[in-house]
Amino acid sequence: MSRGTLIDLLYLVSATTFIIALKGLGSPKRARLGNGIAAAGMLLAVVATFFKQVDGHSLYHVGLILVAMAIGVIVAVPTARFVRMTAMPQLVAIFNGVGGGAAALVSITEFVHIHSTRPATYVTLEVLLGVLIGTVSFSGSAIAFAKLQELMTGRPVTYPGQQIINAILGVAGLVLIIVILVNGQTTLLWVLLALAFVLGIAFVLPIGGADVPVLISLLNSFTGLAVAASGFTLGSNLLIVAGTLVGASGILLTRLMSKAMGRSLSNVLFSAFGSVVTASGGTGADARPVRSGSPEDAGVLLSFASRVAIIPGYGLAVAQAQHVLRELAEELEKKGIEVFYAIHPVAGRMPGHMNVLLAEANVPYELLLELDEANSELQTADVALVVGANDTVNPAAKDDKSSPIYGMPIIAADLAENVLFLKRSMRPGFAGIENELLYSPKTTLIFGDAKDTLTKIVAAVKAS
Amino acid sequence: MGNALLQYATVLMLTIFVGIEIIAKVPSILHTPLMSGSNAIHGVILVGAMLILGSANTTLEEVLGFLAVVLATLNVVGGFVVTDRMLEMFKAKPKAPPAKKDEVTS
Numbered sequence: 248m249s250r251g252t253l254i255d256l257l258y259l260v261s262a263t264t265f266i267i268a269l270k271g272l273g274s275p276k277r278a279r280l281g282n283g284i285a286a287a288g289m290l291l292a293v294v295a296t297f298f299k300q301v302d303g304h305s306l307y308h309v310g311l312i313l314v315a316m317a318i319g320v321i322v323a324v325p326t327a328r329f330v331r332m333t334a335m336p337q338l339v340a341i342f343n344g345v346g347g348g349a350a351a352l353v354s355i356t357e358f359v360h361i362h363s364t365r366p367a368t369y370v371t372l373e374v375l376l377g378v379l380i381g382t383v384s385f386s387g388s389a390i391a392f393a394k395l396q397e398l399m400t401g402r403p404v405t406y407p408g409q410q411i412i413n414a415i416l417g418v419a420g421l422v423l424i425i426v427i428l429v430n431g432q433t434t435l436l437w438v439l440l441a442l443a444f445v446l447g448i449a450f451v452l453p454i455g456g457a458d459v460p461v462l463i464s465l466l467n468s469f470t471g472l473a474v475a476a477s478g479f480t481l482g483s484n485l486l487i488v489a490g491t492l493v494g495a496s497g498i499l500l501t502r503l504m505s506k507a508m509g510r511s512l513s514n515v516l517f518s519a520f521g522s523v524v525t526a527s528g529g530t531g532a533d534a535r536p537v538r539s540g541s542p543e544d545a546g547v548l549l550s551f552a553s554r555v556a557i558i559p560g561y562g563l564a565v566a567q568a569q570h571v572l573r574e575l576a577e578e579l580e581k582k583g584i585e586v587f588y589a590i591h592p593v594a595g596r597m598p599g600h601m602n603v604l605l606a607e608a609n610v611p612y613e614l615l616l617e618l619d620e621a622n623s624e625l626q627t628a629d630v631a632l633v634v635g636a637n638d639t640v641n642p643a644a645k646d647d648k649s650s651p652i653y654g655m656p657i658i659a660a661d662l663a664e665n666v667l668f669l670k671r672s673m674r675p676g677f678a679g680i681e682n683e684l685l686y687s688p689k690t691t692l693i694f695g696d697a698k699d700t701l702t703k704i705v706a707a708v709k710a711s
Numbered sequence: 712m713g714n715a716l717l718q719y720a721t722v723l724m725l726t727i728f729v730g731i732e733i734i735a736k737v738p739s740i741l742h743t744p745l746m747s748g749s750n751a752i753h754g755v756i757l758v759g760a761m762l763i764l765g766s767a768n769t770t771l772e773e774v775l776g777f778l779a780v781v782l783a784t785l786n787v788v789g790g791f792v793v794t795d796r797m798l799e800m801f802k803a804k805p806k807a808p809p810a811k812k813d814e815v816t817s
Binding site: 261265266269272273278279282283292293297299301302307308309312315316319320323326327332335336338339341342343345346348353355356357369463464470471475477478479483484485486489493494499500503504507597598599600602603606607617 | 722730737740744747756764777787
């Protein structure tokens with residue numbers, strides 16, 4: 248067997264591990280194993296590549312390749328290891344973005360490399376698609392990162408004629424591709440690159456912070472497609488298989504995620520969701536009476552309950568209060584009070600994010616109830632303790648047909664006898680929508696930092 | 712249009728169906744790790760980046776190829792490490808309940 252055949256065989260093994268890995272990632276038991284298998288397959292492919300012959304010679308610049316890899320590893324490992332769990336979504340965004348950038352660079356460089364040999368039209372097309380999709384994914388992910396990291400506003404950024412301008416940008420990209428295919432002018436490739444960069448930004452700007460995770464999933468899928476396009480150009484089955492797998496499964500995953508929020512994908516992408524209500528929600532709300540209480544009041548209320556539902560949201564994670572929350576739950580359990588956690592599918596900022604955060608704080612898995620189960624249990628709960636959640640308990644999703652979140656499944660906190668709302672201020676949540684539950688006679692608001700307030704409540708519960 | 716192109720197109724078509732089929736039923740708590748894991752898998756562009764830099768003839772190609780390898784490595788390594796860290800959180804769960812109950816009753 249020749250060396251080339253052996254390497255191709257190893258690539259086949261590697262591609263197979265990716266399929267097995269994706270399958271494993273879909274099941275709670277085998278997910279971690281799946282990830283490990285994919286990593287092993289990746290290592291195999293990379294090592295095999297060092298021995299590959301290209302254009303009839305062994306790889307040039309092996310030293311440079313190793314240096315570049317070392318730089319990547321030195322930056323990536325500490326970043327991935329030590330960034331706080333709350334920052335997970337933006338981390339995925341940025342790692343996806345660099346992947347898209349790499350795919351675009353590979354396509355560009357291959358084009359520069361083979362340009363003198365007058366490549367066939369379909370090769371040029373593959374290159375152009377790789378550049379377009381990869382670059383959109385790169386700049387789009389960068390904006391998604393900036394939104395999640397709060398380097399810029401998380402609210403949708405809109406301007407007049409936005410959708411028309413975006414449509415023109417998209418069409419311009421396609422026209423440019425056709426012109427390059429017909430004329431074969433390399434200089435226009437750089438124009439396409441710039442256009443794709445702007446398109447990625449323009450595409451992401453109108454998407455509100457709460458929807459960004461769905462968007463990241465879509466951009467993830469884009470990067471997969473860009474990788475597949477590069478695979479066509481380079482003639483690599485491995486890249487085609489891996490890229491297409493991610494591209495196809497990513498689109499499906501994106502649809503599943505928007506479904507979990509009760510919305511369609513096009514609604515997520517094009518409706519500038521949450522821009523309807525401006526940040527003035529705080530001032531408008533002051534006019535209406537709300538009942539606010541002290542942490543001590545809350546402690547007493549909780550101590551006399553027999554069933555308590557805890558509804559955590561992203562505010563809990565921001566305040567790093569998941570450990571204090573578990574402490575409170577344990578104190579209540581010591582008093583014989585039954586405690587459970589009601590977890591909305593999109594609590595936190597990504598589906599499953601809240602489960603990860605609570606697991607980190609050693610909250611027992613069987614106390615975490617998913618939406619439907621939680622809602623039937625809530626009918627018999629004495630107190631619903633809402634910590635840093637807002638939109639996911641907003642009854643407008645059930646009652647108010649005019650509300651932008653109408654139809655989204657919510658945790659029915661309003662079914663409980665009493666509602667305790669831990670909030671920093673009266674500002675509306677991530678989606679930017681008023682929450683009627685705040686004004687309900689059942690509700691007591693406790694203002695302040697979640698961690699602070701919870702610590703005081705724990706003390707109050709211990710004392711009573 | 713060569714035979715090679717047809718072969719790649721065949722692989723593409725089959726893989727699309729495999730990709731859709733294997734994640735048809737995923738519990739919502741695994742959506743995030745799945746996204747992150749597939750994010751790491753498209754880091755396989757590293758192989759492409761290595762081939763590009765390994766066949767570079769001009770300074771421009773070398774610079775672009777070098778950048779591509781750096782970015783692709785970030786994608787691969789960062790992707791797998793983040794995913795593993797997420798899934799690590801799920802791992803302890805089956806053991807956690809009995810330990811927790813002891814604590815509470817004692």
